[in-house]
Amino acid sequence: MRIMFATWPATSHLYPVAPLAWALQNAGHEVCVASYPSLADTTVAAGLMAVSLGGGADTTPAAPIPEDELDRLAALLDPGPREGHLWEFFRHRILPVLSFHYPGHPPTGDQRAMVDDLVDFAGAWQPELVLWDPAFLAAPVAARSCGAAHARLLWGLDYFGWIRRRCAETAGAEGTGPVDDPLVRLTAPMHRRFGQQSDEEMFLGQWTVDLMPPRMRLPLDTRSLSVRAVPHQQPAVMPSWAHRRPDRPRVCLTLGVTGRERFINSGVPLPDVLDMMAGLDAEVVATLNEEQLGDVTTVPSNVRVVDYVPLNQVLPTCSAIVHHGGFGTFAAAVAHRVPQLITGALSAWDRGVALATARYVDERGAGLALDTDGFTVDAMCDHLLRLLREPSFTEGAAALHQDLLATPGPAETVRVLEELTARNRGPAGAGLARGPAAEKGEACASS
Numbered sequence: 001m002r003i004m005f006a007t008w009p010a011t012s013h014l015y016p017v018a019p020l021a022w023a024l025q026n027a028g029h030e031v032c033v034a035s036y037p038s039l040a041d042t043t044v045a046a047g048l049m050a051v052s053l054g055g056g057a058d059t060t061p062a063a064p065i066p067e068d069e070l071d072r073l074a075a076l077l078d079p080g081p082r083e084g085h086l087w088e089f090f091r092h093r094i095l096p097v098l099s100f101h102y103p104g105h106p107p108t109g110d111q112r113a114m115v116d117d118l119v120d121f122a123g124a125w126q127p128e129l130v131l132w133d134p135a136f137l138a139a140p141v142a143a144r145s146c147g148a149a150h151a152r153l154l155w156g157l158d159y160f161g162w163i164r165r166r167c168a169e170t171a172g173a174e175g176t177g178p179v180d181d182p183l184v185r186l187t188a189p190m191h192r193r194f195g196q197q198s199d200e201e202m203f204l205g206q207w208t209v210d211l212m213p214p215r216m217r218l219p220l221d222t223r224s225l226s227v228r229a230v231p232h233q234q235p236a237v238m239p240s241w242a243h244r245r246p247d248r249p250r251v252c253l254t255l256g257v258t259g260r261e262r263f264i265n266s267g268v269p270l271p272d273v274l275d276m277m278a279g280l281d282a283e284v285v286a287t288l289n290e291e292q293l294g295d296v297t298t299v300p301s302n303v304r305v306v307d308y309v310p311l312n313q314v315l316p317t318c319s320a321i322v323h324h325g326g327f328g329t330f331a332a333a334v335a336h337r338v339p340q341l342i343t344g345a346l347s348a349w350d351r352g353v354a355l356a357t358a359r360y361v362d363e364r365g366a367g368l369a370l371d372t373d374g375f376t377v378d379a380m381c382d383h384l385l386r387l388l389r390e391p392s393f394t395e396g397a398a399a400l401h402q403d404l405l406a407t408p409g410p411a412e413t414v415r416v417l418e419e420l421t422a423r424n425r426g427p428a429g430a431g432l433a434r435g436p437a438a439e440k441g442e443a444c445a446s447s
Contacts, residue, residue: 001421002030004051004127005153006118006139008097009036011234012256013133015328016155016211018046019230020131023410024417032125034118045234053121054114065095065182076179077166085355086218090159097135098186114138115190122146129421131209134160137187140202141194149424151225152205154212156327157356161220164203206424209413212327213334213403216360225416228407231332233310241304242313246283249319249388252338253277253286254311256326269377271296276377277303282388285314312336320387322380325354330361337401339393340367341383343375365396 003024007013014033025031025048033043034051043050070091079087115138122130122142130150132139143150152160163183171179188198196202208222211229253273270292277284278300286305288296299305311329315321315336323329325342333340340361344354358369368383387393 001128001418002125003032003129003131004122004125004142004148005031005033005048006130006132006136006142007033007035007039008133008135009039011039011042012326012328013135013155014039014042014046015232016229016331017131017133017153018048018232020153020209020227020410020413021048023414026411027414029414032127034121036114046232051121051125053117065185069180070095070182073180073182077170079166083162086157086159086162090163094135094159095182095186098137098183115141118142119145119194122148128425129417132205134158137183137203138190140205141190141196144196144202144426145194147426149421149426150205151420152208154208154210157212157216158208158210158218158220158222161204161208161222162218164200165220207420209417211331213360213400214407215364215403216356225413225420226407227413228404228409229327229331229334230410231312231328231335233312233332234308236308236310236313238313239306239309242309242317245317249282250314250317251277251280251282251284251384251388252311252314252318252321252323253284253288254321254323254329255288255292256324256329269295271298272377273380274298274300274303276381279381280384280388282319285309285318287314320384320393322384325357327357330357331404334366334397334400334404337394337397339387339397341370341380341387342367343370343380344372361400364400365392366400367393367397 003021005017005021007017014035021031021033032049032051033039034053035043036054037052040050040052074087074091077087118138119142123146126146127143127148130139130143130148131153132143132150134152134154140150142148160183164181167179167181183203184198187202191198191202204222206223208224209227210217210224211227213229214226270288274284274286274296275298277286280302282302284300284303286303287307287309288305289307293305311332312335315332315338318336318338320339320341321329321333322341322343323333325344330340330342342354342358342361344358354372355369358367361367362369368387370379370383
């Protein structure tokens, strides 16, 4: 069968899904990855067929909904202490990302081109299954238009399911009026333009393929298929030092793929972090590029700075990893049983993700979390020394690895996806209304 992956144009969104795409290809299925042109070269380098649609993707965050309205919605939803970071991440990361695809009514420019191009491509290529990034809510429109089965492919915590549940719970509470779900607000104009309904399937898929460890997920009742997260990195020639075990503990310091592509100064002085590393009886491998090293004038003798090295080459000889909390880096560390020191202070972009990942690693005894608030280099040093000296963290990392192996791998999931596709495919053109009539309805809705 033909399978289309629809992916947000970021390497950190493509790499987690690449192993599943390979498994489907190896089983004899035709696979393509549809995204913006900026992801095409990376997709091809990952051994997958790229389909470039739309125009340039300016992923700079922008506020799609006025701040005062979001404040009122937050007060109405009343997220608890352990959910507050979910709302903040949804508000400052998810909604701005979605606003690029669905910028208002009527949409204009590259944003409209992507949605139309995706629908047109699906109609021509006729995929039987569409696996879509939760930040790519144009994909279920395209799937429904050609009768394909479709499912979300989660690359992180289910913020979308969480906000849908919270809005539904609040709307059903006694004395509470209708709740303006921000997902519906952003995407309903697009659904109307294509003659489709803003139903639950358009936000949560017919089912969800979830790469997150089961114990780390949010407590939601979505229909999910668990798949093991298999780390994927850009291929590279293995350096000679990487396959030799060092004479003293080796520590990896990384800001992840996102930190390389979208570097935002987090406020943590990297020169001070590297100076702290100089006092350790350890060899440090710091995967930092030229921009990240902009303020660094001196590199300690025990720190090896490399522009890029795949984590699957360096982690097998590491005793610990210090990182920003990104899911790809977390999954690589778990795969190689490496204790983790996670702090969102290393990235101004992924602090919401870092908090969730750090809590999970800390609670499972596989590493330590260092809060962004009150972060100090001395505290980082103390935490790192604990990872290197206390055997319990190595044992915790091994336990996480066993959890990983208990989840079915990509190849084991292929048959299940085939069966789900056969059961969930619909008639081509279902719900699709294009042309003058749809455009007229769109104009009325925007007036």
